[in-house]
Each structure stands twice: as C-alpha cells, then as structure tokens.
Amino acid sequence: xxxxxxxxxxxxxxxxxxxxxxxxxxxxxxxxxxxxxxxxxxxxxxxxxxxxxxxxxxxxxxxxxxxxxxxxxxxxxxxxxxxxxxxxxxxxxxxxxxxxxxxxxxxxxxxxxxxxxxxxxxxxxxxxxxxxxxxxxxxxxxxxxxxxxxxxxxxxxxxxxxxxxxxxxxxxxxxxxxxxxxxxxxxxxxxxxxxxxxxxxxxxxxxxxxxxxxxxxxxxxxxxxxxxxxxxxxxxxxxxxxxxxxxxxxxxxxxxxxxxxxxxxxxxxxxxxxxxxxxxxxxxxxxxxxxxxxxxxxxxxxxxxxxxxxxxxxxxxxxxxxxxxxxxxxxxxxxxxxxxxxxxxxxxxxxxxxxxx
Amino acid sequence: xxxxxxxxxxxxxxxxxxxxxxxxxxxxxxxxxxxxxxxxxxxxxxxxxxxxxxxxxxxxxxxxxxxxxxxxxxxxxxxxxxxxxxxxxxxxxxxxxxxxxxxxxxxxxxxxxxxxxxxxxxxxxxxxxxxxxxxxxxxxxxxxxxxxxxxxxxxxxxxxxxxxxxxxxxxxxxxxxxxxxxxxxxxxxxxxxxxxxxxxxxxxxxxxxxxxxxxxxxxxxxxxxxxxxxxxxxxxxxxxxxxxxxxxxxxxxxxxxxxxxxxxxxxxxxxxxxxxxxxxxxxxxxxxxxxxxxxxxxxxxxxxxxxxxxx
Numbered sequence: 184x185x186x187x188x189x190x191x192x193x194x195x196x197x198x199x200x201x202x203x204x205x206x207x208x209x210x211x212x213x214x215x216x217x218x219x220x221x222x223x224x225x226x227x228x229x230x231x232x233x234x235x236x237x238x239x240x241x242x243x244x245x246x247x248x249x250x251x252x253x254x255x256x257x258x259x260x261x262x263x264x265x266x267x268x269x270x271x272x273x274x275x276x277x278x279x280x281x282x283x284x285x286x287x288x289x290x291x292x293x294x295x296x297x298x299x300x301x302x303x304x305x306x307x308x309x310x311x312x313x314x315x316x317x318x319x320x321x322x323x324x325x326x327x328x329x330x331x332x333x334x335x336x337x338x339x340x341x342x343x344x345x346x347x348x349x350x351x352x353x354x355x356x357x358x359x360x361x362x363x364x365x366x367x368x369x370x371x372x373x374x375x376x377x378x379x380x381x382x383x384x385x386x387x388x389x390x391x392x393x394x395x396x397x398x399x400x401x402x403x404x405x406x407x408x409x410x411x412x413x414x415x416x417x418x419x420x421x422x423x424x425x426x427x428x429x430x431x432x433x434x435x436x437x438x439x440x441x442x443x444x445x446x447x448x449x450x451x452x453x454x455x456x457x458x459x460x461x462x463x464x465x466x467x468x469x470x471x472x473x474x475x476x477x478x479x480x481x482x483x484x485x486x487x488x489x490x491x492x493x494x495x496x497x498x499x500x501x502x503x504x505x506x507x508x509x510x511x512x513x514x515x516x517x518x519x520x521x522x523x524x525x526x527x528x529x530x531x532x533x534x535x536x537x538x539x540x
Numbered sequence: 541x542x543x544x545x546x547x548x549x550x551x552x553x554x555x556x557x558x559x560x561x562x563x564x565x566x567x568x569x570x571x572x573x574x575x576x577x578x579x580x581x582x583x584x585x586x587x588x589x590x591x592x593x594x595x596x597x598x599x600x601x602x603x604x605x606x607x608x609x610x611x612x613x614x615x616x617x618x619x620x621x622x623x624x625x626x627x628x629x630x631x632x633x634x635x636x637x638x639x640x641x642x643x644x645x646x647x648x649x650x651x652x653x654x655x656x657x658x659x660x661x662x663x664x665x666x667x668x669x670x671x672x673x674x675x676x677x678x679x680x681x682x683x684x685x686x687x688x689x690x691x692x693x694x695x696x697x698x699x700x701x702x703x704x705x706x707x708x709x710x711x712x713x714x715x716x717x718x719x720x721x722x723x724x725x726x727x728x729x730x731x732x733x734x735x736x737x738x739x740x741x742x743x744x745x746x747x748x749x750x751x752x753x754x755x756x757x758x759x760x761x762x763x764x765x766x767x768x769x770x771x772x773x774x775x776x777x778x779x780x781x782x783x784x785x786x787x788x789x790x791x792x793x794x795x796x797x798x799x800x801x802x803x804x805x806x807x808x809x810x811x812x813x814x815x816x817x818x819x820x821x822x823x824x825x826x827x828x829x830x831x832x833x834x835x836x837x838x839x840x841x842x843x844x845x846x847x848x849x850x851x
Binding site for chain 1: 630
C-alpha cells in the first residue's frame with residue numbers, strides 16, 4: 184500500500200491500487216472455484232449445477248438470503264473474537280469449545296431465567312453467563328501462556344476437545360430436558376427469543392454481531408488499549424521494554440476473545456436454535472479462522488468474508504440435499520480459497536519487491 | 541468392580557493402549573523432526589487423515605495391509621509436499637496454511653468417503669499378528685505387547701533410529717541447526733530450505749503411516765474425521781519430549797492407556813458416559829502442560845520462514 188502511495192509516475196496510483204486489490208482478491212477466488220470444480224467433476228457432479236444451487240439458495244432466494252444473514256450472527260461474534268486474539272499475536276484456536284460452552288450455558292439458563300425475570304433481563308443475564316463461562320474456560324491457556332510461556336496453540340486446541348466433550352456431558356447428564364426422549368436441553372419458547380427484524384426471519388442477533396465486530400475494529404485501530412495489544416502482537420519483548428504489563432494484557436486478550444466466542448454460542452441459541460441437542464457441534468470457529476486471515480484481521484473486510492462464508496454454508500447445505508454432495512465440501516472450498524489467496528499475496532509481495540529493486 | 545482387575549480386562553487395556561499409542565507415536569516422531577528443523581507443522585492432522593483415507597483405500601482394493609501402509613505414507617507425503625512448497629519454499633505463514641490444509645483434507649476425505657463407502661461401510665479383516673516366541677507366553681503382558689502387527693515393532697524400533705539420527709549423523713546436526721540457527725547452517729554451505737523440506741516430507745510420511753495404521757489396524761475401517769485430533773496430540777508429544785524420541789514413546793504409551801481406558805471400561809461394564817471418558821486423554825495433556833509446560837523447550841527459529849539475507 185505504502186509503496187504505491189509514493190509511486191506517482193504513471194496514472195492515478197489510488198485507482199490502480201484498488202484495481203490491483205480487486206484482481207488480487209477475485210482472481211484467487213476464481214482459481215479456487217475452478218480447482219474445487221475439478222474435484223466435483225471427479226466425483227461425478229456438475230460443478231456449474233452445484234455453484235448454481237449454492238448461489239440460488241444462499242444469495243438469490245428471499246428465504247435463503249434471510250437464512251444467510253441469520254447465520255452471520257454467530258460467525259461475526261467469532262470473527263470479532265479472533266481478530267482481537269490474532270492482532271495481539273495469540274493463536275486462540277479453541278473457539279469451538281468456547282462457543283459450545285457458551286451455547287450450553289445460554290440454553291441451560293435461558294429457559295429457567297425467563298420464568299422468573301422479565302424477558303429482556305433474562306436474555307441479558309443468559310448472555311452474561313455464557314460470556315463468563317467461556318472466559319473462565321480460556322483462563323488455563325491464558326495463565327499458561329502469560330506466566331509459563333506455554334504455546335497457546337496447543338493448549339487452546341486441547342481445551343476445545345475437552346470443551347466439546349464437556350458440553351456433551353452437560354447436555355446429556357446435567358441440563359437434560361426431562362419432558363422429551365431426545366437428549367437435549369430445555370427449549371427457550373419462540374416468543375422469548377431475540378426478536379426478528381421487521382417482517383423477515385432474520386434474527387436481530389445480526390445487528391449485535393455487526394455491532395460487536397465494528398466495536399472490536401474501532402478499539403483495535405483507534406484506542407490506546409488496541410494499540411497496546413498490537414504492540415504485544417508485533418513484538419512481545421519490545422512490549423515489555425515499553426513498560427506494558429504483557430501477562431495481564433495476555434489474560435485480557437484471551438478473556439475478550441473467548442467471551443466473544445461464548446457470546447457467539449449464546450446468540451445462536453437465544454436467537455435461533457432455542458436449545459442445544461446432544462452431539463451438536465457446527466465447528467464454526469475453525470471455519471472462521473481462515474476467514475479472519477483472508478480479511479487480514481480487518482473488521483470491516485471480515486464482515487464481507489463472513490457474508491461469503493455464510494452464503495457458502497447455507498447454499499452448500501441446500502446443494503448437499505439436492506445433489507447428494509456432503510456439506511463437508513464447503514470446508515474444501517474454503518481451504519482452497521485460503522491457500523490461493525495466500526499464494527496471491529505472496530506473488531503480489533514479490534512483484535512489488537522486484538519493482539522496487 | 542470385580543471386573544476391573546481381571547486378567548482379561550488388563551490384557552485388553554494394555555493391548556488397546558499399544559494399538560492406540562502407535563499412531564500417536566508415529567505422528568509425534570514426525571512432528572518432532574519438523575519442529576527440530578524449525579517448521580511448526582499444524583497440517584499434521586491433515587496429513588494423518590489423508591494417510592488414513594489413502595491407506596484404507598490401498599489396503600481395501602489390493603487386499604494387502606502393507607500396500608495400504610505404503611499408500612498411506614505416500615498420501616501423507618503428498619500433503620507434506622504441498623506444505624513444504626507453500627511454507628518452506630515460499631515462506632507463507634505455517635499456522636494459516638497448516639489449518640487450511642487440515643480443514644481442506646478433512647472435508648475432502650469426508651467427501652470421497654461419502655461417494656465411495658457411505659452405502660456399504662466396508663471393513664478390513666482383522667490384521668494378522670506377529671507372535672514373538674517365548675515372550676508372547678508371559679501372562680497379561682505377553683498377548684498385549686508381543687502379539688502385535690509387525691509394523692508396531694518397526695514403529696518402536698524407529699524411536700531408536702531417530703535417536704541415532706539426531707545424535708550421531710550429519711543430517712541430525714543439520715536438522716537441529718535448521719531449527720535453531722538457520723543462518724549458520726546456510727553459512728556452512730548447507731541448503732536450509734532443502735533440510736527443512738526433508739524434515740517436512742518425513743513428517744508427512746510418518747503421519748500418513750500413523751493414519752493408515754489407525755484406520756487399517758486400529759479400526760479396520762475408514763470413517764470421516766477418524767483421526768479426531770490424533771495429529772494435534774502428536775504436536776503436544778513432540779513439544780513435551782524436548783527433542784528426545786524416547787520421550788515421545790513414553791508419552792504416546794501414556795496417552796494410549798488413556799484412550800484405551802475408554803473401550804476397556806465399556807468392556808468391563810463400568811457405566812460412565814463415553815463423553816466423560818473421551819475427555820481423559822485431553823485432560824491428561826492439560827495436566828502435563830500445567831506441570832511440565834515451563835520445561836517444554838522449542839527451537840529458536842520455530843515457525844519463522846528462512847529467507848537468505850533477511851534480518
């Protein structure tokens with residue numbers, strides 16, 4: 184970016200910069216679609232039909248687009264949490280465990296709280312509880328990283344496996360709904376869930392998610408606290424020399440990141456699902472990690488990429504039913520897009536360097 | 541609780557522990573080599589699942605377990621080649637690419653499984669075992685340790701081969717230098733990128749073999765997401781072993797016992813939900829990290845791509 188700002192020799196640099204960025208984003212996505220299309224061809228599915236179904240359901244049909252926007256709510260919260268952690272140089276890969284524990288907490292407390300409190304206060308308390316439990320869950324990796332220097336990639340991954348099993352145990356043994364034979368928690372009545380937007384089926388959780396990611400973006404780029412975290416991320420030793428309390432900041436980062444993941448779980452339950460079924464694990468966080476990278480940890484860009492992921496996942500589920508392609512294909516597509524974009528960035532970087540030299 | 545200490549129970553527990561430990565051992569040894577050379581190989585889970593899939597396909601269509609191990613190792617190496625190309629040669633972020641590869645291969649193998657096997661769910665016949673004379677007749681220990689498939693003994697022998705490589709050979713020194721001070725290795729006239737590529741490819745082969753063992757011998761079947769974090773456990777083992785292959789073996793056996801407890805307790809009729817037991821190995825990791833985490837030492841240049849002349 185800065186290289187082209189100085190380069191005023193030919194044409195308008197700003198416009199060329201934008202053009203290059205668009206090519207550098209759309210080119211790899213196109214390439215990824217072609218490669219993924221070849222995989223579909225190999226298993227005997229017409230890729231054009233598949234992509235057609237994905238677009239039709241995820242983006243073009245009124246019902247589909249409402250589902251897409253609803254799906255965005257938890258994804259936005261997760262992305263916001265990951266942006267905080269990644270910008271501070273901490274690899275919180277435990278989002279799924281934190282998400283599920285948040286979800287279970289909300290599902291366990293929500294239906295009970297609405298019986299004794301006014302609905303808005305009950306939901307608020309459920310959100311708070313979900314956040315608190317997810318934060319607690321991240322405390323062990325945070326302390327280990329802050330005071331023992333243990334690599335957080337490993338600890339958060341282990342905690343996510345633990346959290347997934349624990350969430351299942353809680354659903355099956357502790358918060359089981361006694362009135363049904365299906366192992367699941369008590370269901371939050373539809374009228375007590377988060378209101379829907381206008382006359383659509385879109386959850387108002389979408390607005391909360393958008394608010395969360397915009398606030399995170401603002402805090403990370405425009406406040407002293409955000410700057411401190413960025414310094415920790417860029418060079419922890421320099422941060423120590425600059426007089427920052429790195430261990431405390433580390434714990435804060437984990438708490439914020441996990442808290443937002445817990446909120447993501449809560450918003451999915453209180454807004455959409457109403458209960459948690461046993462063995463439910465949508466593994467959103469793992470899919471959001473690449474998305475946050477693609478957006479270069481920029482909150483505004485992440486909204487666009489989260490929308491794309493949402494279209495792919497809603498459209499992919501529908502195409503899966505109609506064409507018999509399992510929805511796991513979405514994972515393949517996301518992964519190829521990620522690798523292609525990383526390659527494009529590398530080529531772009533090399534090209535800039537050789538031009539400077 | 542009478543069933544808990546019976547000979548049958550202990551035998552099943554130990555046998556299961558060894559069976560569960562072998563994939564972890566292979567993954568851990570592989571990851572150890574990558575980490576030594578300065579590459580944090582998060583893609584190992586992807587290498588394992590692809591090895592498990594291709595290993596099963598190879599064994600299923602050829603009817604030979606050994607061919608299955610070969611295709612599994614090759615499958616892991618294909619993924620490792622991609623990883624080496626992107627992260628070692630081009631210097632892209634190892635964590636991003638590693639997660640990307642893992643996600644993509646989990647999806648791809650689930651997809652391929654759906655089209656190939658989801659109607660019939662074919663199984664492989666039980667693996668033939670190599671019985672070591674005399675030792676196999678020891679009560680309890682004998683059947684568990686000395687009546688395993690030949691590849692188990694080979695995997696355990698590999699621990700000592702690795703130890704020899706790291707301590708006594710030029711390659712071992714080069715690997716160590718590539719992880720601790722790549723610039724010094726470069727000055728000595730040895731290609732850092734090549735050394736790291738060798739390490740990553742070896743990791744791929746071992747992880748793929750581990751995956752193939754998991755599917756072909758351990759389970760006898762391939763199902764989507766079968767590795768369920770075994771690759772990540774391998775990373776933990778490599779981290780805690782501080783560069784010593786023998787410690788990877790000990791760690792793998794310990795986790796093997798935890799994993800095997802899951803099935804053994806069900807056999808013994810102890811009524812604990814599977815979800816609780818499934819937490820055991822990961823709980824063990826966390827406890828070990830809390831106790832010994834400070835002492836986990838990692839190479840200085842781990843995760844940093846090498847670029848000649850860069851400061």
